[in-house]
Amino acid sequence: MHFDIHPNPAPLPEADRVEAFKALGFGTLFTDHMVVIRWTEGRGWHSAQITARAPFPLDPATSVLHYAQEIFEGMKAYRQPGNRIVLFRPDENAGRFNASARRMAMPELPEEVFLDAVQKLVAQDAVWVPEGEGSLYLRPFMFASEAFLGVRPAREYIFCVIASPVGPYFKGGEKAVTIWASQAYTRAATGGTGAAKCGGNYAASLIAQAEASAHGCDQVVFLDAAERRWVEELGGMNVFFVFKDGSVITPPLTGTILPGITRKSLMQLASDAGTAIEERPYAFDQWQADAASGHLVEAFACGTAAVVAGIGKVRHDGGEFLIGDGQTGPVTRRLREALVSLQRGQSNDPYGWVRTIG
Ligand SMILES: *Cc1c(COP(=O)(O)O)cnc(C)c1O
DSSP, X not given: OOOEEOOOSSOOOHHHHHHHGGGOOSSSOOOSEEEEEEEETTTEEEEEEEEEOOOOOOOTTXXXXXXXXXXXXXXXXXXXXXXXXXXXXXXXHHHXXXXXXXXXXXXXXXXXXXXXXXXXXXXXXGGGSOSTTOEEEEEEEEEEOXXXXXXXXXXXXXXXXEEEEEOOSSTTTTSOEEEEEESSOOSOOTTSSTTSOBHHHHHHHHHHHHHHHHTTOSXXXXXXXXXXXXXXXXXXXXXXXXXXXXXXXXXXXXXXXXXXXXXXXXXXHHHHTTOOEEEOOOBHHHHHHHHHHTSEEEEEEEETTTEEEEEEEEEETTEEEEOTTSSOOHHXXXXXXXXXXXXXXXXXXXXXXXXXXX
16 A cells, blocks of 8 residues: 655654653653544545644544544564664564454554554654653554544544653552452453454453552453453553462463553463463452462463563452462563563574564
């Protein structure tokens, strides 16, 4: 697909960018450009362009504003030694984006167009890829752009990619997080949209996240909707458990859990390092009992934005419990290091996960 390129006539001055890079947060600073591709029924994908990042004029009847037909992805570009800019497993994001599109009755975007769009934006905004610990967070997304109030899949969509230079996701850095186990709210039910990366899942999780904050917790962990018993995942991260014998488990992908690329990658890295790793349901009361007995020694959450975060403490309606000594444990740290060093080009990449831009 051909992309028209309209460079931003007024990019952020270099001095301002350098200043902003001194204190990178998460998702507050944006690059000079964006990708926009349109889809119209009967015509398919068309009008691909890279243009100055700017607001969309939206009719008040635009269907995404009413029925939330929207999906997204989250991925990062890293600046490796020697100024090589790379993406991590972008083909996985392209494939998952289309799985989300199918679930939300939206048109699929050919994987090569998704990959081309992301790579072209990173190349255009290459000066925005931070060095060292930072990275350029990429947010491809698609929404129903038809102005229409009837309830049916829209006949027009916009695919867009924006980019944001980011530092660490959690302000505490490597410090283990405290999580809130919500009894009142669930994230996803069988047959629902839990496995799709859609904005609606996040909208539904915000009240539980607010409940977590009110209890002094960083994040919320959701239990299954049917029995309120099985641990599923956090609002935007998958979860792993490490036992005293060194074995590791993570809940299986049964349709209510988002199939994380970090999850999949860590499973491979752990398995190749000789760790016994298994996808197995884990009950919340068992988690509590295992933490108390010392059978469970570590737990961690993972996702592109936060990478790997140790879970030190769990709070719930009936009290709280500590995992291990409440700090990020050695297995968690080793797995994080294995993943990060591969992404940063500090270790070799036997899997071909890292893709150079250009
Ligand atoms: C994006 C996301 C994850 C993590 O997926 P990664 O591909 O590892 O970034 C986990 N859970 C939910 C609900 C998500 O939306």
